[in-house]
Amino acid sequence: MPVPAIIFPADPLNPRRPDPHFAWEARLLRESGGEHHLVDHDALLAGRAREAVRQVPRDSGPLWYRGWMLPSARYAGFAAALTARGGNLLTSAPGYAAAHELPGWYGVFEGATPASAWIPSDGPVPPGPEAIAAAAARIGGSGPAIVKDYVKSRKHEWDEACYVPELADLAAVDRVVRRFVELQGEFLAGGVVLRRYEEFERADGPADGAPGGVGAPDGTGGPEDGGGPDGVEGGAEADGPGAGGRAVEARVWWLDGSPVLVGPHPDAPHLSVEPDLTDVRPLVRMLGCRFVTTDLASRADGSGWRVVEVGDGQVSELPHGIDPSGLLTSLIAA
Template sequence: MPAPAIVFPADPLNPRRPDPHFAWEARTLRELGGEQYLVDHDALLAGDVAEAVRRVPEDCGPLWCRGWMIPAVDYAAFDRALADRGANLLTSAAGYASAHELPGWYGVFEGATPPSTWIPLSPAAGRPGAEQLAAAVERLGGHGPAIVKDYVKSRKHEWDEACYVPELSDLASVGRVVDRFVELQGEFLAGGVVLRRYEEFARAGGGDGTTDGLVNEPGAGGGPAGGPAGARGRGGNGERPVEARVWWLDGEPVLVGPHPDAPGQSAEPDLTGVRPLVRALGCRFVTTDLASRADGSGWRVVEVGDGQVSDLPRGIDASGLLTSLIAA
């Protein structure tokens, strides 16, 4: 069996090169002696999956992919098209969906992640009905702040308008935030609407700096996603919560780094409670985004992701991660 290769998205302007966003990762892989192939991400999303995998050689064996997020249904088609060429993605379509979409991982992480509920919805179905929303609010306990997202992404950059719900018992305002979220997601709405109880997490820049494991680097400003605009309405001190992104391969943490939205902020989370959950999920390559509760009572799983489509902050040393992938 050959060592796994990694497929990257091709540069849409130059299909023989990796997409510029992934070029440094591809370069690191090459320096490590790893094999890489290119796929056409746009063709994949357009449903032309044969075209998407055209440059992957026949019978090339085991593959990981590193690239942009792919809807679960397109990943399944990608997996089949590669299998037809004698290449096998090491994350199955079912495994991808369970790490990539909140309802897929929530049951395993329940208790370690903010309480959540969801309303399945197709992009064509429009907004959820008032009764559906009221029932979802009820399932979350009926009151207190919450956040809105879909099975995969939030609109955290439109925090007040389409993400943060100050009070669940105000059903009219829940409806407004959800409607706006659905409207802005448009055809990209993934799976349905998720409501999650809001929890206060430790932030960079004072106040929470005493919390174990948070390393507040001088000058770490939070980047474009941080800062007061992004944090309005969060009731905090104007900085985004500090999240650590942990990359797991076969149940072991192979890289603990910053969240790509705030590459200058690092954290050293306690992984004791998360490790058995990652193992229970049973997916080989996943990420967990962890934040420390503001009251210091421990680390919470903000989000789980498939490691193939989780963003890797530029400038991080990815050689250990990539070495592990091609040895897996």
């Protein structure tokens, strides 16, 4: 059986080398006896997939990708261009979309994740008030909620473009959604999602019952985490002043249904978290994607772990300070 190689984005300034953000992963991979290839991320994003994979040798066999997030359609072009060169991305285009976009994984995780409703969109155009009211009604119609798209939130603009204090106040929901869509602009992925807000345990202890208040995630405005299609999921370095009060999240990396790495969320890499995976494991298996991440948060009332979101493992950010050697070794043994 041929051993999978891993494709990393090339450094735009030095296309023969991995992008500096992924250079350490490439180095660890090499030290583990693995092989990597490079892809031109800008060409991929621009829809020039054939050109983007020029550096990948022909007939390279099984392949994983570790790199920046790609819109699902661009990932499909990437997969097709590799197939045409005799390569085989081990996460198929439908598999990528299923893990990467909320509507793709929600059906499997429903009940284990905050109730969610979505409104597909054809571009950066805010949904009309009727569509927003209908989506709000689908998740109960009252109580606090959060707004995001199929892939990312604007958690750094929490009050303005993420948190909705009361769903029944449709004018306020409309305002947050409009601002969210405006800020996402051309990077809006798929459409608008409304999710019921749940109180999670925070780094500074149990929640104080003030949704979006003291403990609002990065509410004090940590550095932008590279959201939008150019980011990796769960961008790093948001460990700003708000970190003391954010929800405690664990990021669990699953390969073929088994957890191969359990660590903190990249936004709070210093927190140690030990999630109970009993309920999540069968759901990950049911999803059927080979390499995914789940971000888990513990309910503030201690009633168990919740899935905040699912992601494709190829584009999930690793927290600083974690050693991914075991993960990389598992990938090339898969």
